[in-house]
Amino acid sequence: MSGTTPPTVRLANEIARQFHHQPPDTAATAIATHIERFWDPRMRTDLQHHATTAPESLDPVALAAAKLVGS
């Protein structure tokens, strides 16, 4: 499980779980803001890479957030 999941995907999915009670758009924006404030740029780039190459690995809200994140 964790051994094969890329760390950025795991972390983004963990964050997404915390925002499931919110409407998807609101949640995605909040997650993207959180990632921009706390993640190193290389992690953001890595997340965006996975969002492009393996979107199924991401929670839908995390995926939406990844698309909002600036590099």
Next chain:
Amino acid sequence: MTILKEPDFGTPASTSSTSVTVEVDGIPVTVPEGTSVMRAAATSGIDIPKLCATDSLEPFGSCRLCLVEIDGRRGTPASCTTPVADGMKVRTQTPRLEKLRQGVMELYISDHPLDCLTCSANGDCELQDMSGAVGLRQVRYGYEGENHLSLEKDTSNPYFDFEPSKCISCSRCVRACGETQGTFALTIEGRGFESKVSPGGLSFMASECVSCGACVQACPTATLQEKSVVQLGMPSRTVLTTCAYCGVGCSFKAELRGDELVRMVPYKDGGANEGHSCVKGRFAFGYATHPDRVLGPMIREKITDPWREVSWEEAITYTASRMREIQSSYGIGSIGGITSSRCTNEEVYVVQKLVRAAFGNNNVDTCARVCHSPTGYGLKQTFGESAGTQDFRSVAAADVIVVIGANPTDGHPVFASRMKRRLREGAKLVVIDPRRIDLVRSPHIEATHHLQLQPGTNVAVVNAFAHVVVTEGLVDAEFVAARCEGYEEWASFIAQPENSPEVVESITGVPAAEIRAAARLYASAGNAAIYYGLGVTEHSQGSTMVMGMANLAMATGNVGRDGVGVNPLRGQNNVQGSCDMGSFPHELPGYRHVSDDAVRTVFEGVWGRSILPTPGLRIPNMFDSAIAGTFRGLFVQGEDIAQSDPNTAHVTAALTAMDLVVVQDLFLNETSKFAHVFLPGTSFLEKDGTFTNAERRINRVRPVMAPKTGKHEWKIVCELAAALGYDMPYKHPREIMDEIAALTPTFAGVSFAALDRLGSIQWPCNENAPTGTPTMHVDSFVRGKGKFVPTSFVPTSERTTRKFPLILTTGRILSQYNVGAQTRRTANIAWHPEDVLEIHPHDADVRGIGDGDSVTLASRVGATSLRAVLSDRMPVGVVYTTFHHPVTGANVVTTENSDWATNCPEYKVTAVQVALRSQPPDPAEAADELTAARERAVID
């Protein structure tokens, strides 16, 4: 300075605001109502002879030495137990009193060995002093009759001796154990002539004594005496400094004889501890001079090479050139640093400056990542400041105390003593913890509610508390309306049925009625205070839980005055300070985000370098990036990440993947096995700087001795920066603090001079609060309005399975500290020679495990072995251990799960299996196994 002896006023100060004026030996003196005659006399400069009285203890009136005459009153009352009255006229020296006192003293001396010249207390003995003070010139009674002179000495405690033949039965030790420490391990056994001090009829070591040293400090004779004083002699000079163990940050008098440290004595004027101590701070300082310390720098090309001792210049030049090579090949962001919560603010500040200004990135993090980073996040979001709200004294005004995920009697013992005092006075206690910690039921204390929740369900419980508050009309509407925002949205969320105690009961395991009762108690108290520890933060929802507690405090108006608040009990001595100093990769000193252009501009102006506006890597991200190959060089200041961080195999794989690991520490710790450069660090006894404790109190750390390594740690970092082409030309740590103050608004009024003048300062300290801020958010929150944040309960993804059916939770014990690097190198090892696994008798029984059996502990990431101790402190299904010994390697089994907001590891919830081990482990074999496991992990 020469030896510092604080004045002893005989009895505690009165807190009354009403004054009365009395006359003592013709001298008028005005004191608060309720002050004793003894204290009033001492205030006017007249010391009345005393033996059983000391101002840290309530008056007892037993020694009959402090008798006085009072005009208009009959007899000769004891001045310690007699309160002053307005207009009272007291005489402390009359022929009648002289005769009475000499008679009393004669009796004491008639049963006391007169070996003053060779006694270890010679020069520091109140019995000796009082004999002189009362003018004793003869003892008419010989030793022919019955006496206590042949009573056997108890040397069982590693730090102090008990010599009952010298005891005068003044009860100061017994009262100190009860009143000051709150343990009640000592008693007076027998009556009349048979009366004697006893640790429950046992030896000190076998008794319930926690070796806090309060009895030793209170003893007026050599009856209870530090072994170091017996061995080395009475100290002759004092250096005031600060303990380097837990986040309480006790002030100590380091007492020396020449250059040799004889003993550490808690300082009565210390704001955090007010004269109290614990076994670690009081006695466990021997590690500072332990032969294991490495005193010279060393380097090696590969971690399989032997270490090579080199000069400081070579070590620093080598480090700088390797760092630059890595950056040249892999980019600016390929290196970083970790600061230490055991180092001073000044030492931490220069490391984060080294990373930001000399490395040119924000890859700096601190060991708070693995403990209280959720506190920083959660309290910043809700209150606007990443720090606790109160000073420690505040607990004395609390009516209800809620302890969540903390074990103060073990982790923060000196604060626990304050708390226990208040509980004995009648404050109610609620404990929320899966484990039945000592505080739940201890002498004269019993928790009104112990909510023994399932690990990982904190948020469900705090939401249920808030649900009760909101739905039962217990909200402080006036406070909320005036001081907070976001209430309506939050209240609507929290009032939903899924947050009710009845619904969460099946998740938390806590009966709904118990939660309702506890919530009502908290909400209806005059003052209700929350104290919490790593049992809150080290969860996948650590930050959410911190916000949940803040919500609860705001909803009930329990913020902004004495006796209330949300208070983190910080693990290490300078966790607060290391965070304050800009150790997080997203924040500059003072918790200001790196993306803030205005803040960056200020720092860039002083530092002369550009600062990146984007966050750097956190510690877990560093490990992940190292394995991914983008992070290749690490400077580690005083943190043993290979032992303390979760999922040891993952950590060691990351360390092995790096091209350069630089360790700055006292000892060759576990991390240094993966290091290429070892830079020897200094102990707290050598440091010159400041620590900031859990109540935001900045204390001076003064050098007791010169650096044994020949170089201060801040100086090493400055020289490394210079070798990297960036000058940090500080001549003294006070200049570093001056720069911190110039750049950090909350520290604006802090300087070494101000600290020397005020003793200590609680930040914020600036022109609005020139002497500091004991209580925060008094009139408004730091962020303006307190912000309610909805806190949905999201269960951890770490679940029990058929293969791993138990939950492991971790913690610490009184005698040991963190990874044990310090305490394992002291006599404290006598109390905890190994980590053990506490397991419920039912769980043990079904596995065929008996008390003391060797067991394997396995999770999905690793396995270790240790000895089982059967205990019903935990509920069925939960096991507990500590991580003080590298041989056990408890973090071999903890996982990569972390707090969603901060990546603080979820140490408190790991699904495990426990099985009987066929052969008991040999410690050396266990160490080999651990090493082999790590190597396998690296190879895999």
